[in-house]
Amino acid sequence: QQVEAEVVTFSVPSYACQRRTTLENHNTVLTDALSLLAENAELSDEDGRGVAFRRAAAVLRSLPEPVTDMKQLRGLPCLGDHSLRVIKDILEDGASREFESTKQSERFKALKVLTGIFGVGSRTADRWIREGIHTLQQLRDSGQSLNRAQQAGLEHYDDLNRPLTAAEAEAVGEIVERAVVSVLPGAQITLTGGFRRGKLTGHDVDFLITHPDEGREEGLMSKVVSWLESQGFLLYQKTTRNSYLESKDGPARPPANMDRFERCFSIFKLTMEERRGTEQPENGERNPNPAEDTLSVGARSGSQTDENTPPQSQVPADERRHRVSGEDGGQEEAKPAAHKPWRAVRVDLVVSPISQFAFALLGWTGSKLFERELRRWAGHEKAMSLSSHALYDNTQVNTSQSVFRHFIAALSFCSVKIL
Numbered sequence: 001q002q003v004e005a006e007v008v009t010f011s012v013p014s015y016a017c018q019r020r021t022t023l024e025n026h027n028t029v030l031t032d033a034l035s036l037l038a039e040n041a042e043l044s045d046e047d048g049r050g051v052a053f054r055r056a057a058a059v060l061r062s063l064p065e066p067v068t069d070m071k072q073l074r075g076l077p078c079l080g081d082h083s084l085r086v087i088k089d090i091l092e093d094g095a096s097r098e099f100e101s102t103k104q105s106e107r108f109k110a111l112k113v114l115t116g117i118f119g120v121g122s123r124t125a126d127r128w129i130r131e132g133i134h135t136l137q138q139l140r141d142s143g144q145s146l147n148r149a150q151q152a153g154l155e156h157y158d159d160l161n162r163p164l165t166a167a168e169a170e171a172v173g174e175i176v177e178r179a180v181v182s183v184l185p186g187a188q189i190t191l192t193g194g195f196r197r198g199k200l201t202g203h204d205v206d207f208l209i210t211h212p213d214e215g216r217e218e219g220l221m222s223k224v225v226s227w228l229e230s231q232g233f234l235l236y237q238k239t240t241r242n243s244y245l246e247s248k249d250g251p252a253r254p255p256a257n258m259d260r261f262e263r264c265f266s267i268f269k270l271t272m273e274e275r276r277g278t279e280q281p282e283n284g285e286r287n288p289n290p291a292e293d294t295l296s297v298g299a300r301s302g303s304q305t306d307e308n309t310p311p312q313s314q315v316p317a318d319e320r321r322h323r324v325s326g327e328d329g330g331q332e333e334a335k336p337a338a339h340k341p342w343r344a345v346r347v348d349l350v351v352s353p354i355s356q357f358a359f360a361l362l363g364w365t366g367s368k369l370f371e372r373e374l375r376r377w378a379g380h381e382k383a384m385s386l387s388s389h390a391l392y393d394n395t396q397v398n399t400s401q402s403v404f405r406h407f408i409a410a411l412s413f414c415s416v417k418i419l
Ligand code: GTP
Pocket: 192, 193, 194, 195, 199, 201, 202, 203, 204, 205, 206, 257, 258, 259, 348, 363, 364, 365, 366, 367, 368, 371, 388
């Protein structure tokens, strides 16, 4: 007669946006494996499979203690057959063959190296791989024509693949604030993206810019960019003008994963002088008061849930764009960053009218899975459509009042804090 040993079980809500997930992750071995398989799926244009692995990883990341037994997973949401197989292999055999072979595969390594170049997506990388290009040196030697973004990405490859610290994000924020107040006093900038969620490192720094008087923000981006350019802060920039004033189905309709705000994808030149004074020890220890780590301008939420944010010491080995250099990138990246007195930093700037600011802030704070889950939850559970521009009640002719009331109600269901 067998007596089943007692196992600790967990209860987890279905949508990632309903969970409170701390920076602490008790299941890094499992989540690293699932995240790498997610990344491989995304790089192979299998987005559905990618999302399934991301959801499974997020569930494991939200658990209060390590999983040791498959029985503990009974009843947990978002764990499909494929993810369960990977978890089972790791728990029972100590390793997942699929994870190990994917990680070692030449194709995956090449996809990571090539998509680690700013401006290179999975399609381009795939085309190059089919032409026999697997490394940066092979790309340089191939004579492939590169667009402006890719040229900048290749040139600053090492810098752009080295994680940014919160201190560097703060230094960038000071520059952006100087730019914004110089060209439009009264305009406000807010840190968004991973650093707003309290992440300790990031691949870029994201900012949302607005002005309290509706309409004053028009034309702001080009002035900010001109100021930054005149001061020598920009190594690269590409500005896309807003399209929310145009017809919804017009030719300017952006891809589904983009919003309609005016934006600037840029690469800053951050000099040592700018970084000095914000420099912090790089030992990976948590700042006991992380609010002091980040920008003082604008609001931030200290308790934002985050499925994408392991502590620095546990950054998954597959963290895209962060770790390619030196690890998989072949010998050509092996040389240490030259002793140049500056580093290149990816910066995203977005301008929103004040009337859409709350939605823009929510939409640009991330993580990507959190945003996706929040929109799925709004649609499926609340019959509402959430975007970075607005929230619509699908069952009613909108009045902005009812929509805003619903918006606040919706947010109180999720562990989102705004402002
Ligand atoms: P790291 O930068 O890798 O540290 O993480 P992150 O979470 O800041 O990622 P990222 O900078 O790529 O994106 C920040 C947030 O902006 C995420 O929630 C994205 O969903 C969102 N985002 C990025 N690009 C776009 C875009 O073109 N449109 C919209 N609407 N959101 C975007």
